[in-house]
Amino acid sequence: MRVMVIGSGGREHALAWKIAQSPLVDALFVAPGNGGTEGVATNLNIDITNHAAVIAAAQEHAIDFVVVGPDAQVVAGLGDDIRAAGIACFCPSKQAGQLEGSKSFTKALCDEFDIPTAAYGRFEDEASALAYLYTQGAPIVIKADGLAAGKGVTVAMSVEEAEAAIIDCFAGAFGASGASVVIEEFMQGEEVSLFVLTDGSAILPLTTAQDHKRAFDGDTGPNTGGMGAYSPAPVMSREIYDETMARIVEPTVRGMAQRGTPYAGVLYAGLMLTEAGPKLVEYNARFGDPECQVMMMRMESDIVPLLHAVATGTLAGQNVAWKDQFALTVIMATQGYPGDYGKGSEIKGVDGLDNNALTVFHAGTKRDGNRLLANGGRVLNVTALGASVKEAQESAYRGVDAIDWPEGFCRRDIGWREIAREG
Template structure:
């Protein structure tokens, strides 16, 4: 089977790495890909926002299946257009992808299905939003309604920060994404990520993970797209997973099906484990980044087969098997990230890390002859396995120490919560 993978980040490199193992795969293409993905796929500079061009490419190359990695093409309806052209794809329709594309849409689904989530208000003007914030006080969470490249959420610990976040949204900081704002109560607890595959009716649980959003050690500094992750997440016990399936995931899938917009693809539930039980923080309609990297390291089953079952509506006949080992990934980012950072700096030492030690998934990289150059904020994901979080952590950081990139940085404490539980 010829497959096209859409995307260029660390998530997509780990998906390419996993897809390449499938006996079903005969040829993998990636658009646009990166320097790491090039080891598994033929890269194309295809403009993935041009859906007609993607369809033409698929027909020219006789692509039988398209895997859409990032959220933007899903929200833009790429899967709908591929489906209309008779090309099978993995991912939700434009209507179902609103679970990620609109915070207000997700809240409406939660209301309809009685899904536990943070209390909230939604606003289309600054005056009412500011009045709500001043009434509720801080801490409080301000969310731009639409896609904002992971930057539209502010956890405001002071009233002044909350007011500034509201003003930023309505002043156009996040473009059209901030034209409506969802303001949520601040939830106390521990965050975790839970992933399932859905074929529109059936839900197949995958695995749990825990991300590290803050830029610096000790969960300090600004929010990022994610500085590291590990899987499984001990905070999500078997009983809690069953609770999440029953009270959050299954009602969501049933509600979208009842609405006539069935959800197919991977559903990523961002959860807060509170004293009252798990509550939904947000949904993503694609694999997390960097959570995908640790999930792919642990997955024993054929990823391509599972994705096809999701598209075909046969997940009730599928099962996902996992390695018992813990997987942990450390993100190396360009200094200055998530603010201003420099591109084009050379990364050395990658060739001395063997696959027995760790997998290095490329995120923001490009090739320049024999050189690998940084080409983004989050640049590398160094991912290792171990019998415990502590062992996986040690293996990952041993590999990190071999990388010669003075212009990069990483946190030194990925997995710290789980390591503390183990001791």
């Protein structure tokens, strides 16, 4: 099988790394890829927002199967266009991708199928959004309705902070994504993510993970696309898992099918574990980043048959096996991220670090001859296995400390909640 992965981040490097291990794969391409993906695949320097160019490249390289990574391409309907060209594709439809592409779409689905989530209001002008805020008070959560690269959410602890977030959205801080705003109640509890594969009918649960969204230690600083993660998340007990599947995931898959927009892909449920039980924070219509990195490190099974079964509606009866270990990833980012940051600084000490228990997935990197350069905000994902979260954390930070990159930074406390519980 000849496979092409779409995307250029750490998620796509992790997917390509795992796909490359499959005996079913004869040739692997990544479009456009990064400085790390070229170690496991052939990079194709194409504009993935140009669907015709993606399809032309797939046809030129006789691709049998395309795996779409990024949320923007899911929401833009790249999967639909690839399938229309007669090529099998792992990617939800554009209509189903609204589960991530529109917060209000998901909220309406929750209302219709009685899926527990935060109380909310949706607004298309600043005045009505502010009026609602003043009736609710703080803490409160302000969300741009559309995609905003993980940065369109403000957990406001004061009315003033919430006001600023609303004004920013309607002033164009997130472009068209902020043209409407969803305001949610602040849910008290611990966040956890559950991933499942579904072909629109059958559901294959994958695993759990916990992400770290804030930029700095102690969960302080601005929201980011994610500064680290670990998997599995022991806080997700069997009882909570069963309740989540029965009340959140299964009604979503069933409801999407009933609406005539079946969801086929990986469904990523961001959950809040409240005193009243698990509630949906939001859905993502793709593998998480950086959660994908820890999942791929732990996955024992060949991923290619699973992804292909989703794409071809044959997921029923499939199984997945996991290593009996924890995985933890630390994101190394360019100073200034998630705000303004520079590009082009040299990174040394990465090549040769990988071993059976540690892999450095690249995100925002590019090669310049023998030099490895930073080319983005989140740049490297240092990912390690261990018998405990603490052991995986120690291994990952040993990897971080072996990398020479003065212009980079990372959090030093990834996994802190579970490590505190481990004692």
